[in-house]
Amino acid sequence: MTDKFDKEPADADPSAGAVVSKDSGNVPPEAIKAIPVRHYGRWVSAVVVLALVGLLVNAFATAEKIQWSAVGDTVFDSTVLAGAGRTLLISVLAMLMGVILGVVLAVMRLSKNPVTSWVAWAYIWLFRGTPVYVQLLIWFNLALIFPTLNLGPIYKDEMVDVMTPFMAALLGLGLNEAAYMAEICRAGLMAVDEGQTEASHALGMSHAKTLRRIVIPQAMRVIVPPTGNEFINMLKTSSLVYVVTYNELLRATSTIGSTSYAVMELLFVACIWYLVMTSVFSVFQFYLERRYARGSLRQLPATPWQKVKANMLSLSNWRR
Amino acid sequence: MNAMVKSEGVHKSFGPVEVLKGIDLEVKTGEVFCLIGPSGSGKSTFLRCINHLEKINAGRLYVDGELVGYRQKGDKLYELKDSEVALKRRDIGMVFQRFNLFPHMTAAENVIEAPVQVKGVSKAQAWERARELLDRVGLADKAGSYPSQLSGGQQQRVAIARALAMDPKLMLFDEPTSALDPELVGDVLDVMRDLAESGMTMVVVTHEMGFAREVGDSLVFMDGGVVVESGNPRDVLTDPQHERTKAFLSKVL
Numbered sequence: 001m002t003d004k005f006d007k008e009p010a011d012a013d014p015s016a017g018a019v020v021s022k023d024s025g026n027v028p029p030e031a032i033k034a035i036p037v038r039h040y041g042r043w044v045s046a047v048v049v050l051a052l053v054g055l056l057v058n059a060f061a062t063a064e065k066i067q068w069s070a071v072g073d074t075v076f077d078s079t080v081l082a083g084a085g086r087t088l089l090i091s092v093l094a095m096l097m098g099v100i101l102g103v104v105l106a107v108m109r110l111s112k113n114p115v116t117s118w119v120a121w122a123y124i125w126l127f128r129g130t131p132v133y134v135q136l137l138i139w140f141n142l143a144l145i146f147p148t149l150n151l152g153p154i155y156k157d158e159m160v161d162v163m164t165p166f167m168a169a170l171l172g173l174g175l176n177e178a179a180y181m182a183e184i185c186r187a188g189l190m191a192v193d194e195g196q197t198e199a200s201h202a203l204g205m206s207h208a209k210t211l212r213r214i215v216i217p218q219a220m221r222v223i224v225p226p227t228g229n230e231f232i233n234m235l236k237t238s239s240l241v242y243v244v245t246y247n248e249l250l251r252a253t254s255t256i257g258s259t260s261y262a263v264m265e266l267l268f269v270a271c272i273w274y275l276v277m278t279s280v281f282s283v284f285q286f287y288l289e290r291r292y293a294r295g296s297l298r299q300l301p302a303t304p305w306q307k308v309k310a311n312m313l314s315l316s317n318w319r320r
Numbered sequence: 321m322n323a324m325v326k327s328e329g330v331h332k333s334f335g336p337v338e339v340l341k342g343i344d345l346e347v348k349t350g351e352v353f354c355l356i357g358p359s360g361s362g363k364s365t366f367l368r369c370i371n372h373l374e375k376i377n378a379g380r381l382y383v384d385g386e387l388v389g390y391r392q393k394g395d396k397l398y399e400l401k402d403s404e405v406a407l408k409r410r411d412i413g414m415v416f417q418r419f420n421l422f423p424h425m426t427a428a429e430n431v432i433e434a435p436v437q438v439k440g441v442s443k444a445q446a447w448e449r450a451r452e453l454l455d456r457v458g459l460a461d462k463a464g465s466y467p468s469q470l471s472g473g474q475q476q477r478v479a480i481a482r483a484l485a486m487d488p489k490l491m492l493f494d495e496p497t498s499a500l501d502p503e504l505v506g507d508v509l510d511v512m513r514d515l516a517e518s519g520m521t522m523v524v525v526t527h528e529m530g531f532a533r534e535v536g537d538s539l540v541f542m543d544g545g546v547v548v549e550s551g552n553p554r555d556v557l558t559d560p561q562h563e564r565t566k567a568f569l570s571k572v573l
Contacts, residue, residue: 199420203434204410217424
């Protein structure tokens with residue numbers, strides 16, 4: 001279906017071109033041959049910037065104290081890979097928690113019931129108004145004030161057994177993220193034209209169906225881009241769970257770093273993996289945004305592969 | 321003939337502004353009922369009251385003999401639950417000035433959405449019906465197009481097909497051609513004329529006096545939240561009795 005969608009607008013172009021050539025008669029107009037403006041400033045600034053970048057790269061490459069071999073030796077170390085895996089795991093789970101709770105909070109916030117709306121507001125105020133680092137510490141140390149977790153007849157256990165580093169990390173990141181996601185979702189839901197809800201209601205659809213079938217799919221277009229940014233942020237913010245002793249990427253690399261006297265080198269290793277994860281996700285986000293642009297853009301943005309094909313085509317035209 | 325819509329002293333206020341100041345009228349089953357009047361006269365608001373998109377403040381409004389939005393027991397009125405309101409709306413199709421097609425669905429998906437989601441019609445059946453309806457409004461070849469790929473006139477015809485897919489007994493049109501380029505108006509009016517000939521009861525808020533004269537069975541001129549003049553469209557439009565009607569018609573005709 002998407003392929004068909006891509007091609008359709010192209011059909012209109014040839015006819016428009018045909019009209020122009022008919023008007024201008026049989027004699028083609030002489031092409032303009034002018035001497036282009038020379039942009040000397042561009043050349044100068046390019047040289048300056050390249051020189052500065054070169055100096056910076058050189059400084060790192062030739063620094064005697066950096067053991068580049070340590071970076072190469074540890075980048076695929078099993079401890080580092082496991083750490084990267086945990087970073088990914090905690091980020092995905094916390095994000096999932098944030099998105100689900102965020103949608104619920106956004107709907108609560110927009111509800112006509114003043115109590116639910118107020119509770120959602122207070123939640124967002126509390127979790128967005130305090131640093132996530134502090135929240136992580138509070139979850140981690142919860143056993144100091146609640147030694148046992150007692151949910152009546154359903155569940156009872158020692159808090160220290162429940163609040164493992166993983167749980168503290170998940171709750172700290174996920175509950176904080178929910179506050180941000182709630183605001184993003186609220187903006188998305190409010191961006192959908194009221195006429196959509198009216199049309200849906202006029203067809204006899206219930207509030208819930210209207211929300212699920214009509215409003216949320218359209219809100220997604222507004223929600224997805226900032227959510228992608230949130231996830232990229234989450235991948236990096238997850239390094240804060242170092243403090244609750246969850247053995248993610250930063251903790252894994254710095255443990256190796258401090259024992260092998262290669263602190264900076266292992267921080268570079270951490271950077272490499274963070275960059276890999278954020279880059280891979282950016283590509284994924286491009287396709288996700290493209291998916292939700294369906295119906296709102298006449299022509300979807302070209303995928304990188306389509307761009308390559310188009311460039312090769314224009315190159316071959318130019319040769320001719 | 322019995323009344324499809326019956327309005328007795330309907331009042332509606334938005335805050336301190338009284339938009340409808342006692343509307344009495346009757347739409348007979350099978351007739352095309354046109355509402356005309358200057359903007360701000362309350363005609364669109366009245367139309368929206370009929371399927372309870374707006375709550376009325378006073379008076380009684382009946383559709384097919386049943387009270388809109390309320391249930392009467394003795395002399396007490398009980399508000400209907402949302403699900404009960406939704407149930408009644410199934411039988412009332414509505415076409416909006418701004419089309420309000422669902423932009424994330426193709427034309428055909430727009431048409432099958434309500435039958436499948438609300439009535440529980442099977443997808444295969446709904447698709448078949450959607451093809452029929454799109455063919456009826458002259459858009460059989462646009463089933464797979466998204467609203468953004470259609471012209472305004474085409475979008476409005478899809479919107480009509482979407483409303484018809486629920487097999488309504490009453491169709492409401494809220495200035496269906498006001499947002500269209502002049503050359504696209506004709507296609508939409510043709511579809512509406514065709515629908516009128518099939519015997520559908522229609523309430524049409526419109527500025528198309530030609531349509532009202534040719535297709536309309538009754539016409540009401542509203543101004544300032546009241547019905548100023550009503551009767552046969554040909555009589556009212558050619559020989560208005562009231563000063564305000566004369567003034568309005570001299571501007572639009």
